[in-house]
Amino acid sequence: ATGTSTAPAPAKTPVVTEKRYTLADVARHAVETDCWMAIDGSVYDLTAYLPEHPTRPSVIVPWCGKEASEAYRTKTKGRPHSPEATQLLATYRLGALAGP
Numbered sequence: 001a002t003g004t005s006t007a008p009a010p011a012k013t014p015v016v017t018e019k020r021y022t023l024a025d026v027a028r029h030a031v032e033t034d035c036w037m038a039i040d041g042s043v044y045d046l047t048a049y050l051p052e053h054p055t056r057p058s059v060i061v062p063w064c065g066k067e068a069s070e071a072y073r074t075k076t077k078g079r080p081h082s083p084e085a086t087q088l089l090a091t092y093r094l095g096a097l098a099g100p
């Protein structure tokens with residue numbers, strides 16, 4: 001015997017289940033070179049975007065590893081990001097924020 005299980009794998013259903021991450025998962029990616037954020041119920045890997053963000057890094061990097069909905073909504077300056085920014089944000093989405 002090879003040790004490999006002979007039990008049949010459960011049948012796959014055609015339901016698409018998106019990945020889910022907790023805030024604890026997000027918190028493990030809290031640096032500029034590995035930066036996740038939770039924004040409005042979704043989790044994003046923004047590592048590749050940080051060098052493109054049109055501010056100095058110190059404006060956005062503090063939100064790496066955090067729940068950043070309010071920061072995104074207000075830019076911490078009381079003004080929202082553009083619809084183009086929100087479209088761009090969607091391209092970095094990993095999955096849903098899980099849990100309470």
Ligand code: HEM
Binds near residue numbers: 046053059075076082
């Ligand atoms: C969550 C923390 C963030 C903060 C505090 C923040 C803050 C800012 C600030 C201060 C500006 C300069 C323009 C202005 O002052 O109005 C800006 C512009 C911009 N940011 Fe962010 N940002 C954040 C996250 C993001 C993310 C996650 C994206 C997209 C992936 C993004 C995309 C952009 C874009 C495209 C602009 C150009 C102006 C616009 O389209 O609204 N930002 N942001």
